[in-house]
Amino acid sequence: MEAPKYRSLKDHVYDYIAQKIQDGTLLPNQKINEAEICKKLDISRTPTREALFQLASDNLLQYIPRRGFIVTPFDxxxxxxxxxxxxxxxxxxxxxxxxxxxxxxxxxxxxxxxxxxxxxxxxxxxxxxxxxxxxxxxxxxxxxxxxxxxxxxxxxxxxxxxxxxxxxxxxxxxxxxxxxxxxxxxxxxxxxxxxxxxxxxxxxxxxxxxxxxx
Structure with a gap:
């Protein structure tokens, strides 16, 4: 039997935010509240930031200097x-x-x-x-x-x-x-x-x- 794939803290944050985007809880152009996510998931800032940048790399989020991350509008x-x-x-x-x-x-x-x-x-x-x-x-x-x-x-x-x-x-x-x-x-x-x-x-x-x- 194949061993279950290990999920890092970054992966958990990624999945959490992606699901919120998927179900419409997070809307296009909405700013991501990093502190709120850290508190909600009881996770430090480092894996949260890693997940946010990965989401930006996957085009689910956009990073705007001095503003932070927003949900990417769908083209x-x-x-x-x-x-x-x-x-x-x-x-x-x-x-x-x-x-x-x-x-x-x-x-x-x-x-x-x-x-x-x-x-x-x-x-x-x-x-x-x-x-x-x-x-x-x-x-x-x-x-x-x-x-x-x-x-x-x-x-x-x-x-x-x-x-x-x-x-x-x-x-x-x-x-x-x-x-x-x-x-x-x-x-x-x-x-x-x-x-x-x-x-x-x-x-x-x-x-x-x-x-x-x-």
Whole structure:
């Protein structure tokens, strides 16, 4: 069995801030309060600063001299580039994971699809985002390629955090239903271990997210 990856204090701070950006707690152009983070996590300033500079290197934050770190605004013009990159990497992860997913993991993915149906009906975007992340993360973590996993984490932290911003609730529900239908097709392809189908589905899947309503 593979030993769990060691997580440094810097990693914990990185994950904490990235999650706050992802779930909308930290908004674009918002200043990061370093002292508050140190107090909240009971961590010294050094690993906190290391995490902040790493987040800036990964384009989640910007460093402004004499002002500090702010959350990077998402460049809508790069949506297509991000979705293409995520789609290609997820297609690779899926084909690598196809032979390794356990029946229990496939059942968990099925349950997540059902939960997302409920999330869409209630337009609970926070729950939908969490369940969608878990659905994709199940097979990503089984792909056996640490570089692909790391690249996907960085890209998604920058891209998905500002995806669901439509005021047109009916249109938003329609798009999310289309996305979840593809989740069902992805699951079917995993069960059939159909790697060409998985590759085609995942490359298209993230193009749906590249939508003016999202």
């Amino acid at each position: 809508a013009g790069k949506k297509l580039e991000f979705s293409q990159a995520i789609g290609a990497l997820e297609a690779l992860a899926a084909t690598l994971a196809a032979e390794h997913l356990k029946p229990s993991e496939l059942l968990e993915m099925e349950a997540l699809v059902a939960r997302m149906d409920e999330d869409i009906t209630q337009l609970d975007l926070a729950a939908y985002s969490k369940n969608q992340y878990q659905f994709h993360n199940l097979y990503i973590q089984r792909c056996g390629n640490a570089t692909v996993i790391e690249m996907l984490n960085t890209l998604k932290n920058s891209f998905i955090r500002q995806s669901y911003v439509s005021d047109n609730k009916a249109r938003l529900s329609s798009v999310l239903n289309e996305v979840n239908e593809e989740h069902r097709q992805i699951l079917s392809a995993f069960r059939a271990k159909d790697k060409p189908q998985l590759e085609a589905l995942l490359k298209h899947h993230w193009r749906i997210i590249d939508n003016d309503m999202l």
